[in-house]
Amino acid sequence: MGEWKRHRILMVSDFFYPNFGGVENHIYYLSQCLLKLGHKVVVMTHAYNNRSGVRYMTGGLKVYYVPWKPFLMQNTFPTFYGTLPIVRTILIREKISLVHGHQAFSTLCHEALMHARTMGYKVIFTDHSLYGFADAGSIHMNKVLQFTLAEVSQAICVSHTSKENTVLRSGLPPEKVFVIPNAVDTAMFKPAPERLSSHEIVIVVISRLVYRKGADLLVEVIPEVCRLYPNVRFIVGGDGPKRVRLEEMREKHSLQDRVEMLGAVQHSQVRSVLITGHIFLNSSLTEAFCIAILEAASCGLLTVSTRVGGVPEVLPDDMIVLAKPDPGDMVQAIKKAISILPKIDPQEMHNRMKELYNWHDVAKRTEIVYDRALKCSNQNLLQRLSRYLSCGAWAGKLFCLVMIIDFLLWHLLQLWKPAEDIEEVPDFILSHDQDKGISRDNENQSLR
Amino acid sequence: MGVPGRATLAVKSYNKERIKQNLQVFDWELTEDDLDKINQIPQHKMMMREELASAGGSSSPYKSLEENTQLSGNLESEFSDFAGGDGILNGQTVFFSLRILMDTFLNDILSPTRPRWRKVAYGGMQPGFDDNHTDDSFLEDMVMNANVVKRDILKVMLDSVSISQYLCIVALVGLVWTYTLRSILNENSLLLLDVTLLGLGFLVLLLTKEMLSFNLFFRYLLNISFFISGLYVLAPIYQTLTTSISSNSIWAVTVSLLVLHLFLHDYYGSTVRAPGALHNPTLTSCISLNASVVASVFIASCLRSRLLVFAIMLFSLQVFLFAPLVTYCIKKYSFRLHLWFSFGLMIATLAFVYTLHLLLFVMLLGLLIFVTVVCPYWLIRMQEYKFEINGPWDEAKLCFDITD
Numbered sequence: 059m060g061e062w063k064r065h066r067i068l069m070v071s072d073f074f075y076p077n078f079g080g081v082e083n084h085i086y087y088l089s090q091c092l093l094k095l096g097h098k099v100v101v102m103t104h105a106y107n108n109r110s111g112v113r114y115m116t117g118g119l120k121v122y123y124v125p126w127k128p129f130l131m132q133n134t135f136p137t138f139y140g141t142l143p144i145v146r147t148i149l150i151r152e153k154i155s156l157v158h159g160h161q162a163f164s165t166l167c168h169e170a171l172m173h174a175r176t177m178g179y180k181v182i183f184t185d186h187s188l189y190g191f192a193d194a195g196s197i198h199m200n201k202v203l204q205f206t207l208a209e210v211s212q213a214i215c216v217s218h219t220s221k222e223n224t225v226l227r228s229g230l231p232p233e234k235v236f237v238i239p240n241a242v243d244t245a246m247f248k249p250a251p252e253r254l255s256s257h258e259i260v261i262v263v264i265s266r267l268v269y270r271k272g273a274d275l276l277v278e279v280i281p282e283v284c285r286l287y288p289n290v291r292f293i294v295g296g297d298g299p300k301r302v303r304l305e306e307m308r309e310k311h312s313l314q315d316r317v318e319m320l321g322a323v324q325h326s327q328v329r330s331v332l333i334t335g336h337i338f339l340n341s342s343l344t345e346a347f348c349i350a351i352l353e354a355a356s357c358g359l360l361t362v363s364t365r366v367g368g369v370p371e372v373l374p375d376d377m378i379v380l381a382k383p384d385p386g387d388m389v390q391a392i393k394k395a396i397s398i399l400p401k402i403d404p405q406e407m408h409n410r411m412k413e414l415y416n417w418h419d420v421a422k423r424t425e426i427v428y429d430r431a432l433k434c435s436n437q438n439l440l441q442r443l444s445r446y447l448s449c450g451a452w453a454g455k456l457f458c459l460v461m462i463i464d465f466l467l468w469h470l471l472q473l474w475k476p477a478e479d480i481e482e483v484p485d486f487i488l489s490h491d492q493d494k495g496i497s498r499d500n501e502n503q504s505l506r
Numbered sequence: 507m508g509v510p511g512r513a514t515l516a517v518k519s520y521n522k523e524r525i526k527q528n529l530q531v532f533d534w535e536l537t538e539d540d541l542d543k544i545n546q547i548p549q550h551k552m553m554m555r556e557e558l559a560s561a562g563g564s565s566s567p568y569k570s571l572e573e574n575t576q577l578s579g580n581l582e583s584e585f586s587d588f589a590g591g592d593g594i595l596n597g598q599t600v601f602f603s604l605r606i607l608m609d610t611f612l613n614d615i616l617s618p619t620r621p622r623w624r625k626v627a628y629g630g631m632q633p634g635f636d637d638n639h640t641d642d643s644f645l646e647d648m649v650m651n652a653n654v655v656k657r658d659i660l661k662v663m664l665d666s667v668s669i670s671q672y673l674c675i676v677a678l679v680g681l682v683w684t685y686t687l688r689s690i691l692n693e694n695s696l697l698l699l700d701v702t703l704l705g706l707g708f709l710v711l712l713l714t715k716e717m718l719s720f721n722l723f724f725r726y727l728l729n730i731s732f733f734i735s736g737l738y739v740l741a742p743i744y745q746t747l748t749t750s751i752s753s754n755s756i757w758a759v760t761v762s763l764l765v766l767h768l769f770l771h772d773y774y775g776s777t778v779r780a781p782g783a784l785h786n787p788t789l790t791s792c793i794s795l796n797a798s799v800v801a802s803v804f805i806a807s808c809l810r811s812r813l814l815v816f817a818i819m820l821f822s823l824q825v826f827l828f829a830p831l832v833t834y835c836i837k838k839y840s841f842r843l844h845l846w847f848s849f850g851l852m853i854a855t856l857a858f859v860y861t862l863h864l865l866l867f868v869m870l871l872g873l874l875i876f877v878t879v880v881c882p883y884w885l886i887r888m889q890e891y892k893f894e895i896n897g898p899w900d901e902a903k904l905c906f907d908i909t910d
Contacts, residue, residue: 188899218625222645223899232644236637239627270901274908344901347627366902371627383902414628423630423637 065428066098066153070170071160072133074103074121078325080349081161081186084216084240086115091421093117098485100152102145104134104166118486122148126166136165138172138460139467145173146471150480156428158182159206162189162199168206175209175442176464180431183207184214185224188346188367200227204449205457209442211431214238214424216347217368223346229449238423239372241415242352249358249404250333257289259396262335262359264295264323264350265342272341272364273300278385279341280304281311283392290396291316295323295331332357336402337395343383345369351378356411358404362395364388374414377407439465649896657889662882664845668773670874671833671848674855676768677870679825681858683805686818696817703824704730707832714839734820741816748807756804763801770794772830798826 069089073081089099094117101121110125124144129135148154157174159167162185171181183206189196207213207228213235215221221235254260261283265271277300280292294304294317301319308317323331332338338354340363347368351361355377363369364383372378379398381391437445439461446457623635625643632639682699685691691699708726748756772791787795802822806815837844852874860867 190900191895217627219898222648222897226645226648226895226897232640233638237627238637272902274904278906343904344899346899364902367899368627371625373628374626384905414630416630419630426637 063429063432064097065092065425065432066155067092067100067428068148068152068154068157068170068174069099069101069160070103070157070164070167071101072104072128072164072166073161074101075115076106076109077132080240080347083349084184084186085160086119087241087243087417088421088424089119090117091417092424093119094418095421095425097425098152100148100154102148102166102170104128104132120152124166131163133163134166136169138169139464141166141169142173142464142467143471143475145170146177146468147480149174149177149179150477151483153482154179156180156182156431158184158428160184161186162203162206163187168202171206171210172461172464173468176461176468178436180211180434181209182212182214182427182431183210184216185220186216186346188220188223188344189227191226201450201453204228204453205446205460208446208449208457209437210234211434212236212427214427216240217371219368219371220346236423236427238420238427239415240347240349240352241417241420242349242356242411243417244356244408244412244415247329247332247353247356247408249408253404254334254336256336256400259287259290259337259399260293260335261290261337261339261362261392262293262295262332262354263339263341264328264331264354265340267294267296267298267300267304269300270343271296271298272343272383273298273304275341275343275364275383275385275388276339277303277307279339279388279392280317281307281313282385282389284311284313284316286389286393287396291318293318293320293331293335295320295328297322328353329357332359335359336399337362337392339392340364340369341383341388342366342369348372352411352415356408356415358402358407360395360399360402360407362388362391374410377410645897647898651892651894652896654889654892654894657886659882659886662885663878664841666878666882667845667848668833668837669877671844671851672771672773672830673768673870673873673877674848674851675825675829675833676764677855677859678851679822680764681855681862682821683818684862686814687805687808693811693813693817696814696821700817700820700824703821707824707828710832711835714835737819737823738816741812741819744803744806744819745809745812745815746807748804753808756808760801760804763797763804767794767798767801767826770797795826799823802826 069085071081071085073079074085075082085101089101092099099119101119103121103123104126105123106128110123113121113123115121124141126134126141134141149157157171157179159171159181160183161167167183171183174181185203189199191197191200203224204227207224207230210230213224213228213230215224215235215237216239218237221232221237224230225232225235263276265273267273276294283290284292292313301321304317305319308314308319320331332354336359338351338359338361340348340351340354340361342348342364343366345367348363351363351369351372354361355373361373361378363378363380365380366383370380379391379395381387443458443461446461447454449457621633623632623639623641625641631637682691682696686696770790771794772788799822802819805822806819809815809818833844833847836847856867856871856874859870
């Protein structure tokens, strides 16, 4: 692998703590593990309520909450050039060598990657979601993604299905796209200390109750399963617009005592809900990579899931029962899961998950991508413009215009506020016995 | 490395294959040992004879091998005697045979050194493969143009006759308006026209819908008499509606309203339904109908006699409200009759317009040709550019209706 090089990475995304979700988790754990590998990691996100400015998190992870208010679904308002000064300042202050953007929805990520490319930084992008090709929203997003990915040094996807999707949407050569899945903090998701009784089978559902997560499938599946098995009980965690439908279903079939609706579940409470069940049910209609399944499997639950997107890649066949996204097939899958349930040992499942998923492994694989990105050759503005021009008849010219303006603004900014005037931040080294961001359990794993 | 032979029509649908071909980069080479191993198993060659013949078809996936010449070149000499001794196999088949043999044996040759790559996300980095490894199975589940309907040009042209027919009806209405404004048609002839049209319309409905019940007929009669008397009472109001507006602006507004009407009209069915129809009219067809009614009112308001206003309003409303229903019934009753009726109507309209103004005639003729011939051809041509991608990344569709 040659000599080891310390990277200085800026993670950019609109989605970060205090928000909770797959992307937020991914950035946090990846950053922690990269820090542990000796790299420097800085996170940039937008301000959350009054959380604005610079904060430090576990392990000396520095977070810039840029005072830029979100306007829709935690996204900042797209201004194209509004973020250029602050992105430039952060890049220079922190002596960044690589910029790593996350999630195609995030406008802040797209803008920061654009500015970083203009300034000649190497850029990496991680795509966490899947898109279709038919509706107007997807077409727009695909164009935006094409723009961002036009000259990204390397791209990362969370599953092979996601990689196929990204390659088709952006026209990147497939060898530039890496597949590095999410992982799970197995130390946080341990199974229940003693095995649950097998008289009653508890099926757990934890998801936002929205259309995309298949809440309508649950409405069909739950009464049927309750009818077939008198000893099955459901626990539904999560909130959303479809909650009313689930409650209606509960009233209609008088299942109040067998279907428990918990409402929104804090991420810290997820484990305590999971370990009360035997089977985890995921009914998503689309999913790039389902972290919820990992968390459930890590808690020793057998998973029943719809066969959509990247879900079939997530777990070995004996740890998951897959079904078509249709109520009849899902009931069959639950039947099958109940029949093989006696053979499942939660502790053994947990131990296997430790082998299969590990954030340190993810960080090491990401490190390889960083090394590759730094080896990419630098291109001047003209070469880069020709790459943009090939993005489409109209879009190509528009992209070029955007890039040229960005380039001019950058030079203007350099005249107005030269890089020498920006104070560089001294690195602060955290002594190693202090950082316990990731539990010791995982550390042992990484030595494997 | 384009594939010649696959020209215009197929470009889009072969895209997937092209993407995949670009990915099929063989980064290994056969050693002498491998060649020996292949040569040592002659009986497999004989077994595959039938497969080889079938693989010779133009749709064979093995065609991409032709691009792989340096690889096959190595092997070609090894097999030349085998091919030469057998009259059935030609040079091209040898190519395919090589490919099949290679596919079969290379896995065996490679398996001891390299575990197979699997399309899974678990278990960390797969030994021997980088994270950016792109397998043959890449984009395997992609489906192209799965939902695209094949269209037949004749069918599309016949379907477009409905549009031409309605265009002619509207043109005829315009003619009647013009003649009335020029005082060529007087009250009596207009009223006669109204009654004739009403009678003919009823006749057609009765003949095609087979609903000769006396009760229904009575109800229709009652409704129509209400309608007519209401219109008669309102006629003075229509008459004075636009006295302060110049006739040029009125014509301009009328023409734009008619264009809007034609643009939004529901050509498939009719806005006014026969009793018992299931579907409610859509918003656009309602807007279209209202536009035509407003246009009629504007025209009627230019006239100076009360009876004339009543007659022209009755005529316009009859046509705009009930002509689609009548033509729809004819079309449902017999498509052939619908065609004859439409062509007759077109010729009659063209003849009338010709007597009025030559330029208008040319414009109408051009429009009819555009609608019946050019548009269908255009639609068929555009089908080739359809490029729809489906795959495992699509959001799954629920197979049941959600009742909120």
